[in-house]
Amino acid sequence: MTATPPDIVRSAYLELVVSDLAASREFYVDVLGLVVTEEDGREIHLRALEEFIHHNLVLREGPVPAVAAFGFRVRSPRELDAAEAHYRALGCGVRREPAGFRTGVGEVVRVLDPLGFPYEFFYDVAHAPRLTWRSDLYGAGAIVRLDHFNQVCPDVVAGAAYLEELGFKRTEDIRGDDGVTYAAWFARKDTVHDTALTGGSGPRMHHIAFATHEKHNILYICDKLGALRRSDAIERGPGRHGVSNAFYLYLRDPDGHRIEIYTQDYYTGDPDNPVVTWDVHDNQRRDWWGHAVVPSWYTDASTVLDLDGAPVPLREREQASEMDVTIGADGFSYTRKDDTARGFKVGEQL
Numbered sequence: 001m002t003a004t005p006p007d008i009v010r011s012a013y014l015e016l017v018v019s020d021l022a023a024s025r026e027f028y029v030d031v032l033g034l035v036v037t038e039e040d041g042r043e044i045h046l047r048a049l050e051e052f053i054h055h056n057l058v059l060r061e062g063p064v065p066a067v068a069a070f071g072f073r074v075r076s077p078r079e080l081d082a083a084e085a086h087y088r089a090l091g092c093g094v095r096r097e098p099a100g101f102r103t104g105v106g107e108v109v110r111v112l113d114p115l116g117f118p119y120e121f122f123y124d125v126a127h128a129p130r131l132t133w134r135s136d137l138y139g140a141g142a143i144v145r146l147d148h149f150n151q152v153c154p155d156v157v158a159g160a161a162y163l164e165e166l167g168f169k170r171t172e173d174i175r176g177d178d179g180v181t182y183a184a185w186f187a188r189k190d191t192v193h194d195t196a197l198t199g200g201s202g203p204r205m206h207h208i209a210f211a212t213h214e215k216h217n218i219l220y221i222c223d224k225l226g227a228l229r230r231s232d233a234i235e236r237g238p239g240r241h242g243v244s245n246a247f248y249l250y251l252r253d254p255d256g257h258r259i260e261i262y263t264q265d266y267y268t269g270d271p272d273n274p275v276v277t278w279d280v281h282d283n284q285r286r287d288w289w290g291h292a293v294v295p296s297w298y299t300d301a302s303t304v305l306d307l308d309g310a311p312v313p314l315r316e317r318e319q320a321s322e323m324d325v326t327i328g329a330d331g332f333s334y335t336r337k338d339d340t341a342r343g344f345k346v347g348e349q350l
């Protein structure tokens with residue numbers, strides 16, 4: 001029997017370990033336009049234009065590129081007690097750190113969760129200027145907020161049960177008629193997701209996603225990367241997802257960490273919001289226009305670190321992966337069932 005889980009508001013920050021702080025700063029600040037809140041020779045704290053919390057992304061220089069923390073804001077200071085009790089009851093590694101352990105953040109409860117991911121829970125945070133009304137600072141590719149994480153784990157069913165017990169609401173998933181769940185999306189705020197689980201060798205981070213207001217902002221980012229002769233940073237897109245209905249672009253930073261630029265998903269805040277289930281054979285689930293998904297999108301992901309900063313060992317996925325099902329021998333061919341006129345079902349199980 002576990003303790004009552006903490007009341008989580010949203011995904012709030014990610015800490016990335018990078019091999020070259022200057023190169024990462026150029027990518028995230030000069031190219032993508034994130035705002036520097038605070039920096040020194042070891043760390044850079046960044047936020048999106050319309051965020052008021054101290055940071056959404058921490059870049060920390062280190063020997064091995066990796067993810068050191070997924071940060072979630074909770075609703076009140078007492079939820080830190082709930083987080084600590086919940087994870088101790090689960091038998092997880094738990095550390096409660098004092099204010100100042102994280103720059104700009106108050107007391108933090110750090111855990112290595114049952115899936116092997118380093119989660120952090122916080123309430124108190126330093127405020128920074130929200131730049132919503134500073135149109136003079138907005139470029140055509142303005143990134144306005146952090147939207148979500150995507151995590152790679154071997155067992156999506158077990159991972160989903162854990163996140164739902166933690167209070168996340170499932171909004172969409174991908175399944176096959178073989179009974180396998182290939183991926184699932186989970187929300188705390190009233191959008192499609194704050195985090196998602198993709199089936200594969202894990203624990204690893206698939207990507208972090210930042211939102212823009214409009215799809216033309218994403219198109220501008222593509223044009224800017226082309227003008228800078230940095231189009232090789234584009235891994236996939238631009239395009240529109242079937243899952244979430246959002247317009248997307250996937251980039252790789254100088255260390256290969258994957259960044260999604262994301263916009264125009266939909267509201268999920270009603271208590272009876274129906275789950276959308278996609279058929280794994282429907283080639284419009286990942287790209288609504290039916291474009292092929294590059295193999296690296298299925299195979300590559302970032303290492304995650306434990307509470308001591310050591311890489312968390314990987315566990316292999318035992319069930320089939322989406323790549324096994326949907327990408328043929330040439331690396332790009334998709335399969336589609338002949339009877340799949342409509343590949344998703346709202347509020348139904350396959």
